[in-house]
């Protein structure tokens with residue numbers, strides 16, 4: 224029997240102003256969750272807030288900065304959070320040598336270090352709840368190293384490993400760690416070159432609302448890991464057991480991937 228009560232949840236949602244974040248906010252607000260919405264753009268946050276049913280709080284903060292994390296945590300102290308969704312993320316694509324030092328730092332800090340910092344600071348508050356949840360939004364590319372996406376893959380592989388470690392470390396506690404891995408989804412994180420590449424490779428793209436529905440079901444069923452999309456979730460499994468098969472499949476696609484991704488950046492002088 225499902226005993227999950229949405230109306231008791233107070234959720235800190237990062238990346239609330241993005242494509243997937245907005246869909247999460249709408250789905251959770253409709254369920255009666257009280258949200259603490261974060262992002263860096265105050266106008267977008269206010270506009271989202273005005274469209275949601277229920278009472279919510281917004282915090283405008285850059286979570287890639289320590290001050291941003293502190294700002295979010297100080298708002299959470301007054302709210303008794305029961306749930307954290309680490310959803311904010313950025314992507315950089317292109318050949319590895321085309322990535323600048325600041326690209327490397329931005330992707331790893333936003334996608335991996337910030338969720339770690341936020342979770343570490345929020346855990347003492349979450350532990351007051353009888354049952355609390357940390358949901359980390361990964362990616363298919365957290366299980367498959369994809370050419371010309373090396374920074375993003377590194378951040379999401381890290382996120383998946385870190386989540387799994389905490390799932391096991393907190394197994395006897397009231398805090399549940401969940402990992403949700405969407406496949407390509409129609410949002411602004413994907414440049415037009417990525418969209419064109421996906422078309423050329425025949426990769427499907429989901430709508431953000433589909434990802435939000437998957438999140439709701441995952442939480443209701445307490446599923447520790449959820450991978451979205453077929454054949455993506457199959458490839459993720461095959462890659463774990465027989466990576467050579469995926470190596471061979473991707474080498475055939477490499478010219479197409481490089482064709483679309485080489486236009487995204489200029490070569491960095493090393």
Ligand SMILES: NC(=O)c1ccc[n+]([C@@H]2O[C@H](COP(=O)([O-])OP(=O)(O)OC[C@H]3O[C@@H](n4cnc5c(N)ncnc54)[C@H](OP(=O)(O)O)[C@@H]3O)[C@@H](O)[C@H]2O)c1
Nearest residue numbers: 238240241242243263285286287311312362407408410412
């Ligand atoms: N779309 C896909 O194809 C896809 C596939 C798999 C996984 N995902 C994952 O899904 C999550 C959401 O992505 P999305 O597709 O919704 O992307 P998006 O539309 O670009 O939204 C990204 C969100 O992250 C926020 N953000 C970025 N850097 C931030 C920072 N330093 N501080 C605070 N907030 C920051 C952005 O807020 P601002 O308003 O401040 O920019 C925005 O709300 C990400 O973790 C992404 O990796 C996406």
